[in-house]
Amino acid sequence: MPRRPTILDVAAHAGLSKSTVSLVLKNSPQIKPETAALVRRSMEAVGYVYNRAAANLRSSSTGLVGLVINDLRNPFFTEFAASFQMALFARGYATVISNSGEDPAMQAEIITSMIEHGVSALVISPSYGEVTATFEQIARAQVPTLQVLRQVSPLTEDFPFSSFDYVDGGRQAARHLVEAGARRIAFVGGLQGRAITAERMQGYLDEMARIGAEPLVLHGRPSRQVGADLAEQLMRDHPDVDAAICFNDLVALGMMARLSRAGVMPGRDFRLTGFDDIEESAQVWPGLSSVSCDITSFGQKTAATLLDWLVEGKKPAAERREPVHLVPRASSMGEGL
Known part of the structure; x- marks a missing residue:
């Protein structure tokens, strides 16, 4: 740097x-x-970035870590933030957490403010968009920074990146639906052109190619409402589709609700899986099959990695991927319905 x-x-x-x-x-x-x-x-x-905390000799800024999350309304990211913060607290570090709301301009302002207030390090689950200037600012400030769950800067030697093996997760979900008897499988949700959408979709595309099936992809924001809208689109325009892999659990939950209102029982009439395995996946009826990413453990490991960097000088590997596994439930198995 x-x-x-x-x-x-x-x-x-x-x-x-x-x-x-x-x-x-x-x-x-x-x-x-x-x-x-x-x-x-x-x-x-x-x-030059003014470190207001250091200038005012605030001892409270020592051990303060900034955590910037792209969407804290999503339980997946909320769970990560909570587990990360608690792991740091156990080691005597405080965390200031901020939500960028998928807005790169807001993200830039948040990061500037955190640097000014003397954070020891940054962990960013970044918003997509133009972020070059933001990471150049971080480099100038020489604040150790991790990218997590999403990679927007290619400079992983300077800003190490860690996430999950989303490609394998998509592959596991697709193979599971094929083995469960699905004949026509769609991939539903996720914004087109984003790396995380491409990763989660790639395993599905690989499996469709393996079995010689034509893929069908419907893009959309990763929300319940979009899941419901895309379920409506599938029923109207693609009645032959009998299964879906959803970009995340929120999309899947929205699909399940809309299918059920139309008299299409998830798991019996239509098989589907989600991604992330948020807590609600196990609680909803029928239970939602989902690719589990063990986000709680990931938050704890991220905290440990960051502290090794700060305290021991052990810089993380440029990229790290954690394994995932499918948790099958009634939405794809039909059991207990």
Whole structure:
């Protein structure tokens, strides 16, 4: 990583003294507005990020880790955040958690704020979009950073990435449905063009090619409402489809509800599996078959990996994939209906 710019670099660029720049950073009333504007332009030009926590000597910032999540409304990510935070707390570290709402601009602002407040490290389940400037800023700040569950920066030597073997998960789900007797299988949900959609879909495509079946893919946002809408589309436009692999459990739960309202019993009349194995998958009736990613253990391992980096200097591998396994339930097996 390049050297982190300092207050001296800002002062040199602005043609001012270090003390003047320091007063600007402290919002001193002694500084004229035009001087403050000049300093802030120089800060941006040299890539300087003000560490407010360090400047104020806040001892509370020591051991503070920033966690940025793309969608905390999704139980999969919520469970990861909770297990990660609790594992860090057990080691004496505090976590500040923020939701970017799938907005890369908001994500950039959140990360800037966390750096300013002196986080020791960052863990990001990133939003998709233009993020080059965001990761360049992190590099300049020299804050150890992990990408988890989604990879948006290709610089994994600098920003190590860890996730699950989604390709194998899709393959397991497809093979399971074939063995359960499904004749025409669709892949439902997930936004087109996103790496995570391609990964979860690839195993399905591989299995369809293996058995010589024509794939059918219906894309959409990973939500219950979209799952319900796509179930309606399948029933209307593709009545021959008798099974589906859903991008995630939320899509599957939405499909199950809509199929049931139409008198199509999941597991008996239509077989389907989800992805992620959130808690509701085992509680809903009929039970939802799902590819389990053991997100709780993943959160704990991520915390341990980060602390090894911070405390022991053991930088993580550039990429790590955790295994997954299918949990079959009534939605694909028809048992107990």
